Structure formats: C-alpha cells, structure tokens
Amino acid sequence: MDLDRALESLLAAAQPLAETQWVDTFEADGRVLAQHLVSALHVPPQDNSSMDGYAVRCADVQTASPTHPVCLPVSQRIAAGHSSQSLQPGTAARIFTGAPLPLGADAVVMQEDVGTETTADGASMVRFSTAPAVGQWVRRAGEDVCRGAQVLAAGTRLGPAELGLAASLGLARLTVCRRPRVALLSTGDELVMPGAVAPEAMPPGAIYNSNRFFLRAMLVRLGCEVTDLGIVPDSRSATVQALADAAHSHDLILTSGGVSVGEEDHIKPAVEHLGGLDLWQIAMKPGKPFAHGHIRRTGGAHGQAHFMGLPGNPVSSFMTFVLLVRPFVLRLQGVTDVACPSQVLPAHFSVVKADKRREFLRVRRNLHGGLDLFSNQSSGVLTSAVWGDGVVDNPAGTTVSHGDAVRYLSFADLLA
Amino acid sequence: MDLDRALESLLAAAQPLAETQWVDTFEADGRVLAQHLVSALHVPPQDNSSMDGYAVRCADVQTASPTHPVCLPVSQRIAAGHSSQSLQPGTAARIFTGAPLPLGADAVVMQEDVGTETTADGASMVRFSTAPAVGQWVRRAGEDVCRGAQVLAAGTRLGPAELGLAASLGLARLTVCRRPRVALLSTGDELVMPGAVAPEAMPPGAIYNSNRFFLRAMLVRLGCEVTDLGIVPDSRSATVQALADAAHSHDLILTSGGVSVGEEDHIKPAVEHLGGLDLWQIAMKPGKPFAHGHIRRTGGAHGQAHFMGLPGNPVSSFMTFVLLVRPFVLRLQGVTDVACPSQVLPAHFSVVKADKRREFLRVRRNLHGGLDLFSNQSSGVLTSAVWGDGVVDNPAGTTVSHGDAVRYLSFADLLA
Numbered sequence: 001m002d003l004d005r006a007l008e009s010l011l012a013a014a015q016p017l018a019e020t021q022w023v024d025t026f027e028a029d030g031r032v033l034a035q036h037l038v039s040a041l042h043v044p045p046q047d048n049s050s051m052d053g054y055a056v057r058c059a060d061v062q063t064a065s066p067t068h069p070v071c072l073p074v075s076q077r078i079a080a081g082h083s084s085q086s087l088q089p090g091t092a093a094r095i096f097t098g099a100p101l102p103l104g105a106d107a108v109v110m111q112e113d114v115g116t117e118t119t120a121d122g123a124s125m126v127r128f129s130t131a132p133a134v135g136q137w138v139r140r141a142g143e144d145v146c147r148g149a150q151v152l153a154a155g156t157r158l159g160p161a162e163l164g165l166a167a168s169l170g171l172a173r174l175t176v177c178r179r180p181r182v183a184l185l186s187t188g189d190e191l192v193m194p195g196a197v198a199p200e201a202m203p204p205g206a207i208y209n210s211n212r213f214f215l216r217a218m219l220v221r222l223g224c225e226v227t228d229l230g231i232v233p234d235s236r237s238a239t240v241q242a243l244a245d246a247a248h249s250h251d252l253i254l255t256s257g258g259v260s261v262g263e264e265d266h267i268k269p270a271v272e273h274l275g276g277l278d279l280w281q282i283a284m285k286p287g288k289p290f291a292h293g294h295i296r297r298t299g300g301a302h303g304q305a306h307f308m309g310l311p312g313n314p315v316s317s318f319m320t321f322v323l324l325v326r327p328f329v330l331r332l333q334g335v336t337d338v339a340c341p342s343q344v345l346p347a348h349f350s351v352v353k354a355d356k357r358r359e360f361l362r363v364r365r366n367l368h369g370g371l372d373l374f375s376n377q378s379s380g381v382l383t384s385a386v387w388g389d390g391v392v393d394n395p396a397g398t399t400v401s402h403g404d405a406v407r408y409l410s411f412a413d414l415l416a
Numbered sequence: 417m418d419l420d421r422a423l424e425s426l427l428a429a430a431q432p433l434a435e436t437q438w439v440d441t442f443e444a445d446g447r448v449l450a451q452h453l454v455s456a457l458h459v460p461p462q463d464n465s466s467m468d469g470y471a472v473r474c475a476d477v478q479t480a481s482p483t484h485p486v487c488l489p490v491s492q493r494i495a496a497g498h499s500s501q502s503l504q505p506g507t508a509a510r511i512f513t514g515a516p517l518p519l520g521a522d523a524v525v526m527q528e529d530v531g532t533e534t535t536a537d538g539a540s541m542v543r544f545s546t547a548p549a550v551g552q553w554v555r556r557a558g559e560d561v562c563r564g565a566q567v568l569a570a571g572t573r574l575g576p577a578e579l580g581l582a583a584s585l586g587l588a589r590l591t592v593c594r595r596p597r598v599a600l601l602s603t604g605d606e607l608v609m610p611g612a613v614a615p616e617a618m619p620p621g622a623i624y625n626s627n628r629f630f631l632r633a634m635l636v637r638l639g640c641e642v643t644d645l646g647i648v649p650d651s652r653s654a655t656v657q658a659l660a661d662a663a664h665s666h667d668l669i670l671t672s673g674g675v676s677v678g679e680e681d682h683i684k685p686a687v688e689h690l691g692g693l694d695l696w697q698i699a700m701k702p703g704k705p706f707a708h709g710h711i712r713r714t715g716g717a718h719g720q721a722h723f724m725g726l727p728g729n730p731v732s733s734f735m736t737f738v739l740l741v742r743p744f745v746l747r748l749q750g751v752t753d754v755a756c757p758s759q760v761l762p763a764h765f766s767v768v769k770a771d772k773r774r775e776f777l778r779v780r781r782n783l784h785g786g787l788d789l790f791s792n793q794s795s796g797v798l799t800s801a802v803w804g805d806g807v808v809d810n811p812a813g814t815t816v817s818h819g820d821a822v823r824y825l826s827f828a829d830l831l832a
Contacts, residue, residue: 025610029633040615043797045623050796081606081650083620098606098728100621144797151799160637160831161801164630164730168623168797172611190497190514194441195588199456204499205516207461207584214580217445221576234497312514314580341805343761344785369760380466381459381560381584383567385577389757412828415576 001280003287003358007324010292011338013306014331017251019178025166028158030223031176032333037152039169042142047101048080051137054114054126055093055105064128069115074124078102092126101138108137145169155336159416177333182219183246183305185229186212187239187267188257188312193231210382211256211310211317218321219254221415222329239270247274247295247305251332254325257312271295271307279309283396285357286316286379290324315379319360319391322414345408347392349373351400358396362388363408371408385411417696419703419739419774426708426740427754429722430747433667435594441582444574446639447592448749453568455585458558463517464496467553470530470542471509471521480544485531490540494518508542517554524553561585571752575832593749598635599662599721601645602628603655603683604673604728609647626798627672627726627733634737635670637831638745655686663690663711663721667748670741673728687711687723695725699812701773702732702795706740731795735776735807738830761824763808765789767816774812778804779824787824801827 020034049055056072064070075091078084080098087093087104095101095108115127145151151165152158158166158174166174191209192202202208209231219226227250232242246253255267268291271277277293291309308325310317327338348370351361362384363371371392374384390410392400400406436450465471472488480486491507494500496514503509503520511517511524531543561567567581568574574582574590582590607625608618618624625647635642643666648658662669671683684707687693693709707725724741726733743754764786767777778800779787787808790800806826808816816822 025629026632029636041618043623045618046620048621079650080604081621098604098623139794139796144792144794144799152802159827160630160633161734161798161827163633164626164734165798165802167610167629168626168730170610170613170615170618170624172609188496188514193588194583194586197586199586202457202461202586204462205464205497207459207514208586210580210584213441213583214576216442217576217579220445234495314584318577318580341781343759343781345759365757365759376560378555378560380555382577382581383560386568386581410826410828411575411577412826412832416828416832 001282003282003284003323006280006282006290007327010324010328011331013292014328016334017177017180017332020175021178022173023176025163025172025174028163028174028176029160030221031158031174032223032330032335033152033154033156033158034175034177034334035154036150037166037169037171037174039145039147039149039151041169042147043145043168044139044141044143046141048139049095049097049099049101049108049137050139051108051110052096053108053110053137055087055095055101055108056128056132057087057089057104058107058132058134060090061128062131064131066129069127069129071125071127074126076102106134106138107132110137153336155334157330157335179223179225180252180329180332181227181250182224182252182254182329183227183229183250184212184215184219185242185246185253185255186231186257187234187255188231189234191231191257210314211312214318214382215254215256215321218326218415219329222326223333224329234266236266236269239266240273243270243295243307244274244298247297248301250305252306252308252329253295254308254310256310256317267291267309271309275304275307277307282320283357284319284323285355285359286313287311287320287323287360288316290320313379314382315385318382318385323360326414340409340413342393342407342409344405346370347373347400347404347406348402349400350402351394354397354399356396359394360391361394363390363392364388365390371406390414417698419698419700422696422698422706423740423743426744427747429708430744432750433593433596433748436591437594438589439592441579441588441590444579444590444592445576446637447574447590448639448746448751449568449570449572449574450591450593450750451570452566453582453585453587453590455561455563455565455567457585458563459561459584460555460557460559462557464555465511465513465515465517465524465553466555467524467526468512469524469526469553471503471511471517471524472544472548473503473505473520474523474548474550476506477544478547480547482545485543485545487541487543490542492518522550522554523548526553569752571750573746573751595639595641596668596745596748597643597666598640598668598670598745599643599645599666600628600631600635601658601662601669601671602647602673603650603671604647605650607647607673626730627728630734630798631670631672631737634742634831635745638742639749640745650682652682652685655682656689659686659690659711659723660714663713664717666721668722668724668745669711670724670726672726672733683707683725687725691720691723693723698736699773700735700739701771701775702729703727703736703739703776704732706736729795730798731778731801734798734801739776742830756825756829758809758823758825760821762786763816763820763822764818765816766818767810770813770815772812775810776807777810779806779808780804781806787822806830
C-alpha cells in the first residue's frame with residue numbers, strides 16, 4: 001500500500017465532527033475555527049499617525065525649505081486613544097503614534113524633522129524645513145483590514161497570530177470545533193509502565209511502554225482530549241472488551257503494537273468482530289503495518305468510532321502518527337489544509353544502499369545549511385527522533401549522494 | 417543597537433531559575449530538563465527478534481539451499497514479553513517480533529522465507545532454503561542505548577520524542593526547571609478589550625488590544641505561568657503601582673506599548689524610578705523600540721524582576737517577542753541552545769528598495785520550494801503573520817532579486 005494512497009483513504013473516512021463550541025479567544029490556541037471570521041470594522045479604524053510628530057495640511061507648508069522654513073502655531077494636541085477636532089487651516093497639531101489624524105490634515109511630519117519655539121506670549125510654534133508629501137506617516141483607515149472582509153476561513157487552525165488578529169477585530173470569543181476524544185491503548189504482555197518496575201527488576205523480555213507517552217503528548221498538541229486506557233493484556237477477550245468500551249465515548253481509538261499478522265496479535269480479530277478492519281502493509285520505512293477500521297457502538301449508542309492501529313516499534317509508531325494520524329485528527333476538526341509543508345535542502349550525507357521502500361530518514365539541520373543523518377536509523381528507539389529535528393522523505397529505490405537536494409519535513413511542523 | 421548584540425546582552429542577564437520540581441513524564445511536554453538523564457538499562461534490554469519467524473543457530477542451517485533445504489524440529493515458542501530457554505542444537509524456535517532471542521541462537525529467519533510441515537506424530541518442522549547470516553533480524557542488547565549512557569542533557573527542552581525516550585528508560589517522573597512566572601500588561605488609553613465594547617460602538621481613536629492575546633499564547637507555549645494584569649491607564653502613578661506590584665511575585669514583567677520616548681509614554685520613568693532601564697532603538701524592522709531593565713522588590717521581598725517592554729504595533733511586538741523574549745524565557749529555564757534554526761531557501765519575490773535596517777519580511781513557503789512575500793509588510797496588523805509561515809531575515813541595506821538564496825526562519829520553529 002502506497003503511503004499517499006493510505007493517507008487519501010484515511011482522509012476520505014474522516015468526516016469532520018459536527019459539534020462546535022464557543023471558547024474565549026484567550027483559550028483558543030491550537031483550536032480549529034468553525035466559521036468564517038468577517039471583520040466588523042476597519043483596521044485601523046480611522047486615519048492615524050504612524051509617528052510622533054505634527055499633523056498638517058500639506059497646502060500650508062508646501063513652500064517650506066531649509067532656507068525658507070514655514071512656521072505654524074500648534075492648535076491642538078492629540079494623544080493615542082483621544083479624539084481630535086478639525087485642524088484649523090494654517091495651524092499644526094501635535095500628534096503621537098497611533099493617534100487619530102484630525103479632519104483636514106493630510107500628512108504627519110516626524111518630530112525629529114521640525115524645530116519648535118515658544119512665542120513671547122507663550123504660544124507654541126513649530127517650524128517646517130521641508131514640504132511633506134500627502135499621506136506621509138499616515139496609516140489609512142482600513143489599510144490593513146476592511147470592514148466586511150473575511151480575515152480567517154472556517155477550517156483554519158488558530159495559533160498565536162490568529163488569536164491576535166481575531167482580538168484586533170473585537171472578537172472576545174470564537175466558535176471552534178469541539179475537541180476530538182481519543183482513547184489510547186497499548187497491547188503487549190512485554191510492556192511495563194515506567195515506575196511500575198525498577199530497571200534493575202525488569203523481568204526478561206519486558207520493555208517499558210514509551211509509545212503512550214509521545215502519542216499522548218502529540219494528541220494533546222493537536223487539540224484532542226485523550227483518555228489513557230492503559231495496557232491491554234495479550235488476550236482476545238480482554239482486547240474485545242477494551243475496544244467495545246472505548247468505542248462508546250470516543251471518536252478515535254488508537255493502539256500501538258499488535259497490528260501485525262502474527263499469531264500473538266489480537267487486535268485484528270477483535271476489531272473485525274466489532275466492526276471492520278483494513279490492515280495495510282504501507283510501503284514506508286519505518287512504519288509498515290498500519291490498521292484502519294471502525295468499531296460499531298452497541299447498547300443504545302449509535303454511530304461508530306474510528307480505529308487506528310500503529311506499529312509497536314517506537315520510531316515506526318512516531319512516524320506513522322505524524323504522517324497518517326496527525327492529518328486525520330486535524331481533518332476530524334475540520335482543518336482544510338492538513339498537508340505538512342516541506343522544503344528542499346541539500347543532504348550533507350549519503351545513502352549508498354537504496355531501500356525498496358520509501359524511507360523517512362532522521363536528520364538534523366546543520367549550521368552550513370545542509371542536513372546531517374543520524375547514524376542509527378533503527379526503529380527500535382527514539383534517540384534518532386530526539387537527536388534529529390526532522391526527516392528526509394527519500395523515495396523508494398533511491399540512493400542519496402552528498403549535496404543532493406532532498407525533501408525535508410521538520411518536526412516543528414509535524415508536531416505543531 | 418544591533419539585534420545580535422541586544423540578544424547577547426539579554427541572555428547575559430538571564431540567570432537560569434534555580435528551583436526545580438518533579439513532574440510526571442506524562443506531563444512534561446515543553447518543560448526543560450534540570451538534570452542529565454542517564455540510562456539505568458540497555459535498550460533493548462536483551463538480544464531480541466526484529467521479525468516474526470524462527471530463531472536458529474546458523475551452524476545448523478549453513479548448508480541450506482533451495483535445492484537442498486534443511487529441516488529442523490521446532491523446540492519452543494517465544495512470544496514478546498515471555499522468557500525463553502536455551503536453544504537445543506539442531507532445533508529452531510518459533511519467535512515473534514520483540515521476543516528475546518534464546519541463548520545459543522544467533523539469527524532469525526523471517527516466517528515468509530521458510531516452509532512448515534507437521535510430521536506424522538504431530539511434531540512441527542520448519543524448512544530453511546537459505547543460510548542466514550549471523551545476526552540477521554536480531555536487535556542486539558544495548559544497540560540503541562547502553563546502560564550508563566547519558567541520553568539527555570540538563571537544559572534540554574522536552575518534546576514528545578524526549579518523553580518517549582525517557583519512558584523507555586523506565587523514568588516515570590522527571591526533574592524540570594520550575595515554570596517562569598510572567599506578568600503581562602499593556603499600556604495605552606486607546607486600548608479596549610475585545611468584548612468590552614462592540615465594534616460599532618468603539619469611540620474615536622480606540623483600538624482593540626490584540627497583543628496580549630498572542631503574547632499570552634506564546635508565553636504559555638514556552639512553559640510560562642502567565643498572569644494577565646490588564647491594561648494600565650496612561651498615567652505615571654498607575655504605571656508605577658502596577659509595576660511594583662507585579663515585581664513581587666513574577667520573574668519577568670512584559671509590557672507592550674509605551675516604550676518610545678514620546679511625552680505620553682510612562683513606562684520608562686516608572687521603571688527607572690523602581691529599578692533601572694535600558695531603552696534600545698534596535699536596528700530591525702519591524703521592531704525598533706525595545707526596553708530591558710529590572711524592578712527591585714520592596715517591602716521585605718528580595719531580589720528583582722526582569723522587565724521587558726515591547727513596541728505596541730502588533731507585528732513589531734510579535735517579532736521582538738520571538739527574536740528576543742523567546743530565547744530569554746528559554747534561558748531562564750536553563751535551556752542551553754536557544755538559537756532558532758534557520759534554513760536557506762530561494763526567494764520567489766524581489767525587494768527593490770533596500771532598507772537601512774535589518775528587516776524581517778513575512779513570507780510563506782510555496783509548492784515550488786521557494787518563498788512568497790506578503791504584499792502588505794505594515795507592522796500595524798497581524799494579517800502578515802497569519803498569512804505567512806515564517807520570516808526572511810534580510811540584512812540591512814540589502815535588496816532581494818527573484819531566485820536569491822535568503823535566510824528563512826519558520827514560525828513553527830519560532831513558536832514551538
């Protein structure tokens with residue numbers, strides 16, 4: 001099974017959740033907008049000054065030059081957040097950054113470019129030595145956002161800048177998709193939870209469960225509510241029971257381990273019994289076995305829960321998550337653009353033996369603008385994903401020579 | 417003031433917080449490790465199979481070929497998580513992925529590569545048509561991590577992969593730096609909180625406060641505890657009072673707006689009164705005014721709080737945060753490597769007029785491997801930071817031609 005086709009098939013099954021909720025704009029980081037945001041105002045709301053200085057009518061100072069400066073009396077003082085009167089012809093207004101331009105003024109002269117003096121009777125005068133251009137240091141009303149413009153589309157994932165933009169339009173609350181509810185469980189008698197058994201007391205064959213730790217963290221980053229259902233014993237009946245229970249109150253059940261065709265794997269028959277399952281051998285490395293299916297809700301509940309089974313090897317689990325589960329979970333929340341951006345960078349390493357599968361090599365950007373390869377590309381431990389800051393997506397059957405342009409996906413993008 | 421020098425000066429002042437705390441590994445995403453992590457075990461703990469198949473002594477099957485296969489009886493069955501006995505010479509062991517290799521075995525043959533049969537008396541036999549290489553499909557004990565090896569250094573910021581790695585070493589809790597406590601306040605009579613006044617009822621000169629929304633979200637992402645102190649009125653006494661109060665219980669006081677030298681700015685004299693302040697005109701665009709100082713704690717409390725003042729324009733505030741405050745806040749938590757990684761990508765735009773300041777242009781990666789420029793580089797609104805996915809760091813006095821290699825910083829990296 002080709003990875004792109006697998007993703008396409010998953011996304012086709014990811015019907016966005018219909019329920020939405022209102023959240024404080026302050027609390028909306030990482031959530032997905034459920035309706036278009038249309039601006040109810042101009043930004044900036046009115047013409048205003050982008051400098052501290054003096055607002056003028058250009059006509060009044062058009063003859064100003066260093067040899068023949070023009071002096072005008074200061075007729076008002078306008079601070080940011082305060083209102084202004086019309087500018088009397090033949091006068092200037094003291095004005096500060098962000099303050100509204102008085103009616104009639106058509107330019108601002110920076111305070112650094114003028115001279116000031118006080119007349120004998122105490123009046124403030126300002127001296128202009130150059131003629132300003134119309135519009136100088138003026139930010140026009142609606143220059144950044146026009147009233148009625150759509151500023152964010154439904155299906156946009158909100159980050160800090162989006163929250164700031166929404167706030168600048170006066171929006172204290174936003175409608176977002178509800179959080180997907182994800183049940184996480186691991187299978188495998190060999191798994192022991194950290195803390196349950198000390199390293200020196202680990203029985204032969206036992207390994208610590210690490211997948212749940214990074215899977216949970218990644219799901220939380222993606223905006224999910226995660227229920228940790230623990231380690232399911234390697235038995236058919238325990239597996240069926242755990243899955244049926246989880247289906248009731250979750251949108252997605254995610255497992256790691258137990259999806260290969262070995263005699264010891266109980267997930268496949270259990271999910272087939274409760275709904276349906278496609279087991280894919282995805283042509284990717286690390287990754288390969290991946291299961292997708294559904295579990296029908298019983299006992300009065302309606303609908304079904306999605307099921308996804310990841311491989312048990314940590315790096316395989318990590319990579320299939322970011323490449324397949326991440327876009328699926330985003331689409332569940334209505335995100336339109338779920339593709340991870342990539343860039344083309346030079347390999348500062350070589351791969352002399354082509355793999356027959358599309359391979360995701362753990363790499364790190366170096367200070368010379370290139371990518372270094374982690375020496376141990378084993379899928380058994382996460383050291384490569386800790387050392388690396390991304391992966392190179394290397395097509396099947398392809399070697400890499402030093403200097404080749406390769407396709408790089410950063411973990412910062414994949415984990416955002 | 418040069419940006420790099422400003423950063424250097426800030427980092428020199430950022431004494432890492434001394435207090436640490438224990439947190440569940442499950443809850444440690446985004447936190448900073450306060451001590452080196454040393455592995456108490458080998459990963460994998462013992463030699464194990466990386467395939468479902470049969471474990472053998474290579475010597476027993478070295479003559480196997482398609483024309484002269486070697487048949488061995490199956491003497492045991494080893495599932496993952498279960499222990500094994502020594503492999504009797506002249507026999508094979510049924511073995512599953514992750515299961516410990518029996519003593520004496522030195523290779524695994526994939527189940528896809530063998531034939532199986534059952535003898536008349538019910539014994540299982542397995543037929544090998546090729547001779548395996550020693551070590552084939554065997555993951556060696558300690559191959560990924562050796563007992564005693566340092567796997568993560570103090571000062572590492574923990575992400576999903578780091579949590580998984582720590583868990584795989586049996587660590588249920590981790591020592592991390594305590595969260596920095598940051599007080600956030602805005603100044604400016606022109607600011608109105610979203611929700612307080614409807615767009616159609618906004619008084620002249622008023623604008624919505626948007627900076628607090630993205631600053632808070634970015635601080636939370638960086639692991640900070642954020643106290644929102646609201647909008648401080650544009651008066652000297654109110655500003656002094658707000659700052660003195662905040663200094664008591666916070667490590668950093670962050671303001672936006674009110675740091676230029678205008679007559680209407682009260683932050684500068686207030687911080688000077690309470691401690692000390694450096695006001696920098698940083699040679700960057702957008703950004704420019706940036707203040708750094710300290711506020712002495714009074715009334716029995718000892719020490720001082722850091723103070724940073726960001727410009728009020730949203731994009732200037734956003735950019736000075738990611739370039740200056742972000743590394744500072746990470747260093748407060750003991751992060752050693754606070755530099756944001758960058759990469760060199762081709763500009764698919766041009767900048768014909770060089771700016772005298774180093775400029776951070778809002779850009780977006782396109783599907784052709786290049787960068788597109790946002791049309792409106794105004795610092796007044798966040799649309800550029802919403803449309804873009806990063807910035808180009810364009811040196812002072814530099815034009816850009818289509819196709820030029822430019823230095824790109826992604827928001828995913830800057831906001832992680």
